[in-house]
Amino acid sequence: MANPKSFQFDLPSSGRPKNINLAEEWYPNIQPYAIRASSTRSYDPLLGIRAVVIHATAGLSSLGAVSVIQKGSASFHWLVPDENEDQHGKFVWATCHEARAAWHVRKWGSHPDVWDGKKMVNHYSLGIEIVNSQNKADRFSNWQIEATARIVRYCWAKYPNLVHVVSHAKLDPTRRTDPGIGFPWDKFEKLVLYGTDDAVSALVASAPKPNLAAADGDECCM
Numbered sequence: 001m002a003n004p005k006s007f008q009f010d011l012p013s014s015g016r017p018k019n020i021n022l023a024e025e026w027y028p029n030i031q032p033y034a035i036r037a038s039s040t041r042s043y044d045p046l047l048g049i050r051a052v053v054i055h056a057t058a059g060l061s062s063l064g065a066v067s068v069i070q071k072g073s074a075s076f077h078w079l080v081p082d083e084n085e086d087q088h089g090k091f092v093w094a095t096c097h098e099a100r101a102a103w104h105v106r107k108w109g110s111h112p113d114v115w116d117g118k119k120m121v122n123h124y125s126l127g128i129e130i131v132n133s134q135n136k137a138d139r140f141s142n143w144q145i146e147a148t149a150r151i152v153r154y155c156w157a158k159y160p161n162l163v164h165v166v167s168h169a170k171l172d173p174t175r176r177t178d179p180g181i182g183f184p185w186d187k188f189e190k191l192v193l194y195g196t197d198d199a200v201s202a203l204v205a206s207a208p209k210p211n212l213a214a215a216d217g218d219e220c221c222m
């Protein structure tokens with residue numbers, strides 16, 4: 001099993017996707033809480049973004065996850081719903097304004113591999129929480145992995161200086177293990193780097209048109 005404390009890959013300078021559409025909805029009534037549970041970024045909100053941090057909630061529901069934002073104790077930018085929730089397979093929850101520094105990594109959490117070990121990671125990162133109990137019986141669904149990769153691709157397209165994709169566990173190894181040993185990091189990395197539907201549709205769009213007249217046994221067009 002891979003160790004979440006080692007989970008990281010860096011985005012190459014080539015292959016940056018263009019204009020990824022993200023299926024997201026604001027979590028109902030969360031914005032005013034999100035403003036209170038976040039800070040003004042100390043870097044440029046667009047050019048200053050260097051990292052995306054991957055978390056798992058260690059809980060059972062989106063409702064439980066957003067309660068920390070409502071209490072004002074922590075926050076994150078997106079929440080990926082669990083299999084038994086209505087939104088699963090449809091969209092992810094937006095839970096904090098991207099332009100704000102959400103509170104998802106503690107102040108002194110850092111790693112030399114992530115922007116040369118700069119602390120105050122929240123100020124130069126975006127945080128994604130995936131609803132998962134982090135126990136062995138609770139597998140991440142394929143859609144959860146794909147949706148998380150999709151968010152990262154959306155960020156990669158949008159933030160020109162984004163490089164690092166890293167686990168919370170790597171940034172805070174003495175206190176955190178998320179997203180957990182059950183998170184398929186290699187598969188996730190491939191989905192981020194090579195995409196899914198958008199990569200396929202780009203291939204289809206660039207494929208040469210078949211010459212139907214020349215096809216043998218052409219039944220479809222008779």
Ligand SMILES: [Zn+2]
Nearest residue numbers: 055056168178
């Ligand atoms: Zn975390």
